Amino acid sequence: MARDKDRHTWREGYTTGSCAAGAAKVACLLLRGDSLAKQVEIPLPNSARLTIPIHRGESGYPEARASILKDGGDDADITHGLEIQAIARYISPQGEVHIRGGQGVGTVTKKGLALSVGESAINPVPKKMIFEAVREVFPTEALEIIIEVPDGEKTALRTLNPRLGVIGGISILGTSGIVRPMSEEAFKTSILPELDQAVAYGHKTIVLTPGHYGYRVATESFKVPTEAVIQMSNFVGYLLEEAAYRGIKQVILLGHIGKLIKVSGGIFHTHNRVADARMEILLAHAALAGVNQDTLKHLTEFPTTEGVTSELLLLGEQKLLHHLAHLASERAQAFAFGDLSVGTIMTLLNGQPVGWDLKARQLVEEQGWAWPI
Template sequence: MTEAGREGSTGLRYGWTTGACATAATTAAYTALLTGEFPDPVQIDLPHDKHPSFALATERLEDGAATVGVVKDAGDDPDVTHGALVSARVTHGERGSGVVFRAGEGVGTVTKPGLPLPVGEPAINPMPRQFVREHVTAVAARYGGTGDVVVEVSVENGAELARRTWNPRLGILGGLSILGTTGVVVPYSCSSWIDSIRRGIDVARAAGHLHVAGCTGSTSERVVTELYGLPEDALLDMGDFAGAVLKYLRRHPVPRLTVAGGIGKLAKLADGHLDLHSGRSQVSTESLAAMVRDAGGAAELVEGVRGANTALDALQQCQAAGLPLGDLVAAGARRTALGVLRGAPVEVDVVVIDRAGTVVGQA
């Protein structure tokens, strides 16, 4: 498979989305269906003048059907589908039907409203569908086909891989989604996670939920569930992407948002950071010390917090001194959130926990 090149600022290698892989597999399979020959490698055309070639990992030609599999290369991105075999089985469709999509083994089916596809449809997103249609049209024009085909997309072990994604919570059952807006995976852009956050908000709104929670991890999800009894599809697996939750809710509001997470991550949100990843933002003990000072903390406590190893260390010093640092962090995180929401009709509360899941602050 052709490399997509390297990302300029990091030198990390680009990869290809499942949508690009499905497009390549479909193109090769439909070519073989019309000509009897599989193009190997098969080249496709993507936005931004990218024309990658994909080696065929599997190929099978039957009477009236052709199947091709390509192995997904996600480049240097830690993608759950890296190395997965993405296959397309192409058969002739009814005249005038165009391209009809089917979910094969390992590709999910939409079961909840709020996604960009109707309930009952295969979880093959709109842009990958567009890529596939364009390539089917081009192959038909080149080799004298009608362009009326049934395309069944499969992902080997997709049902197992999907358990490590948002799909079950979003109501996509039976496997993975075929994703990608440009066909290119930008390493560490985490675009699929952010897209899942947005789809999670869409699904919660479509279900009529008036209260959602953005949680940094499974412990904060458990705490929020115990506090508010929220259903699973009202829980947003925010991870480090607080900004993604807040910016999308600014445009697509839900009446109430709870932000929940550990003291370290929410201290960073209180300090104005919207990406809470340890590699991209750090806890400022200077900021925590300023909070303690402004709350009337003793000079020695202020100095102790300034020299703390971690936010948890600062919290424990303040707890021993009877000063509610958790509440101060929660209030600061809430201020940041409201600033990003810019007056959108969303009530915000914040829940700060320690490693054990004990609530140590609220605002």
């Protein structure tokens, strides 16, 4: 990617989840007897719609196959250019849509992910997108939808999947369906107007969240006005500085513990290729809190902070999670040289808050937002 490209012309792409949903819909259209088109329109999680080009398709009965090429836009990653295929098999006039992964889609083998052990690595949002796309063609019929990625197993070796216990292929991912360029320069161009808008609305207290999950939790569960929620991606320190510069006085960091725990350790650029000390920070503070050695060894068996956090909750160690949230707030305030008052709320992938400090609750209540905990 050329670094001197006009920052205002970054091209968006679409996720593997969108590709899978699109391929599934095309396969269903072919199964119904429609002719192969050049493009397909699918529903997105935010009620918008996306039109993507079709790579190829084969009609037949009782099954049809179609595929779409993954396009990451100007934020291309290792999955860019992969062929994402879907096979649609008709079962009966009434029934469920059964969605699973085939060749090149990974299988979950460890606890701690958004999926259960043994399931295909098709995350909940993409699975819902696939279901809704299929139901636009077959509203009531029973069908089997199989997602395949011919080069997925080889590609997965260059991802975090093996470390996370996802074997045999890539994961089908995406929370919004769209890949928005998140190079640092593109981010600065696109995100600062949101801060300016928050100021224009008169907000002196804002929520900074890493991405779409946190945005949804903030607006739906905590009832934060949309213009007061800023998606900061991995650039925590940059957004703290820019918020203080614009006269914002109070910030709530809200997001998945796997991201925000890095701030507890003084890390303010949270991309995993810059700093990936999540487990080290969590286990170090668990040890300092008196968690015994056998339990610590047990916790190291989990591949994700999601899994460790869930286990700590079962062990009654929520006080530790509150402490980590407090640490994140302290580090963030120090980073901003005391120009900001900061509270932190850490969640699981399902949006459940699991660790927060008194400052976060105070700020939420002062603003008249909801406290759903």
